[in-house]
Amino acid sequence: MKYLDEYRDPALARRLLDELAATATQPWALMEVCGGQTHTLVRQGIDELLPAGMRMIHGPGCPVCVTPLELLDRAMAIAIRPEVIFTSFGDMLRVPGSDTDLLSLKARGADVRVVYSPIDAVRLAQQHPDRQVVFFAVGFETTAPANAMAVLHAAAAGIDNFSLLVSHVLVPPALTAILESETCQVQGFLAAGHVCAVMGWTEYEPIAERYRVPIVVTGFEPLDLLEGILMAVRQLETGRYAVENQYARAVRRDGNRPAQLAVGEVFRITDRAWRGIGTIPTSGLALTDRYAGYDAEQRFDVRDLHAEENASCIAGEILTGTRLPTDCAAYGTRCTPRTPLGAPMVSTEGTCAAFFSAGRTVQDRTLKEMS
Amino acid sequence: MMNVETATETVDPAQGSCPAPLTETERVLLGHGSGGQLSASLIRDVIVPALGDATKLAGTDPRGEVHGSGGATETSPLEDAAVLGLGVVDVVVSTDSFVVSPLFFSGGDIGKLAVHGTINDVAMMGGDPLGLSLAFIIEEGFPLEDLRRITASVGEAAREAGVPVVTGDSKVVDRGSADGLFITTTGIGRRLPAARLSAALARPGDAVLLSGPIAQHGVTILSAREGLGFDGDVASDTRPLHRLAAAMLDAAGGSVHVMRDPTRGGLASALNEIAQASEVGVVIDEPAVPVPTPVAAACEMLGLDPLHVANEGCLVAFVDPGDADAVLAAMRSDPAGRQAVRIGEVVADHPGRVTARTLIGAERIVDMLIGEQLPRIC
Numbered sequence: 001m002k003y004l005d006e007y008r009d010p011a012l013a014r015r016l017l018d019e020l021a022a023t024a025t026q027p028w029a030l031m032e033v034c035g036g037q038t039h040t041l042v043r044q045g046i047d048e049l050l051p052a053g054m055r056m057i058h059g060p061g062c063p064v065c066v067t068p069l070e071l072l073d074r075a076m077a078i079a080i081r082p083e084v085i086f087t088s089f090g091d092m093l094r095v096p097g098s099d100t101d102l103l104s105l106k107a108r109g110a111d112v113r114v115v116y117s118p119i120d121a122v123r124l125a126q127q128h129p130d131r132q133v134v135f136f137a138v139g140f141e142t143t144a145p146a147n148a149m150a151v152l153h154a155a156a157a158g159i160d161n162f163s164l165l166v167s168h169v170l171v172p173p174a175l176t177a178i179l180e181s182e183t184c185q186v187q188g189f190l191a192a193g194h195v196c197a198v199m200g201w202t203e204y205e206p207i208a209e210r211y212r213v214p215i216v217v218t219g220f221e222p223l224d225l226l227e228g229i230l231m232a233v234r235q236l237e238t239g240r241y242a243v244e245n246q247y248a249r250a251v252r253r254d255g256n257r258p259a260q261l262a263v264g265e266v267f268r269i270t271d272r273a274w275r276g277i278g279t280i281p282t283s284g285l286a287l288t289d290r291y292a293g294y295d296a297e298q299r300f301d302v303r304d305l306h307a308e309e310n311a312s313c314i315a316g317e318i319l320t321g322t323r324l325p326t327d328c329a330a331y332g333t334r335c336t337p338r339t340p341l342g343a344p345m346v347s348t349e350g351t352c353a354a355f356f357s358a359g360r361t362v363q364d365r366t367l368k369e370m371s
Numbered sequence: 372m373m374n375v376e377t378a379t380e381t382v383d384p385a386q387g388s389c390p391a392p393l394t395e396t397e398r399v400l401l402g403h404g405s406g407g408q409l410s411a412s413l414i415r416d417v418i419v420p421a422l423g424d425a426t427k428l429a430g431t432d433p434r435g436e437v438h439g440s441g442g443a444t445e446t447s448p449l450e451d452a453a454v455l456g457l458g459v460v461d462v463v464v465s466t467d468s469f470v471v472s473p474l475f476f477s478g479g480d481i482g483k484l485a486v487h488g489t490i491n492d493v494a495m496m497g498g499d500p501l502g503l504s505l506a507f508i509i510e511e512g513f514p515l516e517d518l519r520r521i522t523a524s525v526g527e528a529a530r531e532a533g534v535p536v537v538t539g540d541s542k543v544v545d546r547g548s549a550d551g552l553f554i555t556t557t558g559i560g561r562r563l564p565a566a567r568l569s570a571a572l573a574r575p576g577d578a579v580l581l582s583g584p585i586a587q588h589g590v591t592i593l594s595a596r597e598g599l600g601f602d603g604d605v606a607s608d609t610r611p612l613h614r615l616a617a618a619m620l621d622a623a624g625g626s627v628h629v630m631r632d633p634t635r636g637g638l639a640s641a642l643n644e645i646a647q648a649s650e651v652g653v654v655i656d657e658p659a660v661p662v663p664t665p666v667a668a669a670c671e672m673l674g675l676d677p678l679h680v681a682n683e684g685c686l687v688a689f690v691d692p693g694d695a696d697a698v699l700a701a702m703r704s705d706p707a708g709r710q711a712v713r714i715g716e717v718v719a720d721h722p723g724r725v726t727a728r729t730l731i732g733a734e735r736i737v738d739m740l741i742g743e744q745l746p747r748i749c
Contacts, residue, residue: 357736
């Protein structure tokens, strides 16, 4: 397997930073949409080397962070049932619901298992015909094709003890919601490269046009991000607002057609609640009527289970980029990756966790502002 | 580090903070076995207080205050091994349990691990290993063929290391009460005269040396357990390190201040433990830390940090800068240290914290692993 050293060359990174410093004449504010991009920016310290005043606003692109409390509670109500094997990607397991998390349920005897692909969950269902295997289908457009394929695979093989707890969200409606917000400070976007590898970028063209905002489809390596930032800044400096593609090695304008067809077959577009943000119209996916039989919420009758988010939680403002983790009274004290009070502290892709693991403190920020 | 109890603290919503979850505090989580912060808190907050002064009975001190050598506290409950002063000789003792799944993996098996792991813990405190005890907990129904194979592997590893298995025990438990086979080994060794090692002895200026590539064992086990298909490209680094350790002590004796084999919790957790125990800062040059290409690729795909992934055959040493080159040369002349590199240094700044210079020249904190490593979604 080939590794990515060529996208991590320190000399090239330096050159891009110099070029950025020579190009930027104003303190531009860009948002990277995806949590994977936030992780690289903070881990490598890229955001700290940007020209003075320029800043990256960390967007809502961590699927773990935006999965609503209500759905987590439903997941746990399903996971404690004795007939259920509850499967999930690893980082969902530590996300706090209203009163516990899936790892703690596991310690209390629930059969909760980490899988690396939804197909593994289908295989488990095949191996355990006497059990109900549920897969927690979270994520953006990136993970939707594999989840759709899992349902198609289960349907073709007649496996009916498999179901999905669906919490899929879509990027373009979230961008629109951020741009519509009165407190929006974002002047340009780095779109999530892997989402666009599936969907292409045609959906972003009307957004760039309507809000006059540059959008650059960007990868996840240090040099990808630096180049994406530079491309967005060049547009801002010259008054352009187009969709450009930095991640040409993975993304085509029309995306991946077979993947889109699989998603279209299994899922339909629906309104979705985003944790900390609220319901965004047409911002999520649900199973189509044809595959409604694979809907875990229906199968285990948990749709009446409701949970209220605390209105004063600042996770929402962090996810929309209007405040920083270091603005939160609980950050780094009562709220740490070990004892997360809110979702952005849970996943390593979450903004708060990324800040915390890179050692960002409230003092650092204060010092910087003073200097 | 935060106390476990604070997790149940109720947060005042009026302060503009997030709602508090009732995080599990009264049961053991798998993360308590990860070698990271949760493991440390289990020992510090549960086990050591419950043992009370039983860790300091008259005559000997299992926490390792060395009798007859000035009484300096050389070890703590979080050290790899205890040093017992017996007058004419200092004895190094360590015990370790092995619960790996699967039992057989690329590069080794649970038997080899059980021999190497304990030899290495003894060696990291400067002990020349003299003998091992071997205890099996076997699940009813376990195939005898596998037991023969694993025991033969124990024998082979002990012969290769030149450390005999001198006593042992076996128990069988009901089906379902164990996962096939658990092994506990205890090792005893004679402390080498030149060895004065402890996690608390790192000093500003010390060079940080690493004996070879990291993250191979953890990625191999994960790949084998979950059927991720990286097995062909990766293998566990399990190997005995006592000869390497002895060669280093031979080269520079008292200049080697700390030795650790970064097993569970990875290099990051070991460095953090040393920084905290010695009350110094550690700065590593991240691009200098060797990660084999297939291992790096697997970590990238799974969203794991190689600095947090387990190792079973490398060591990190903190060495006086004047002797660092000599020790590095001694390491490279031993098969277990052929790829040894200098990865950083000890500073007086930020005591208790580890930072990394990233490849683009920024600096960030390297934290301990918290609980289990949880692969990311995308």
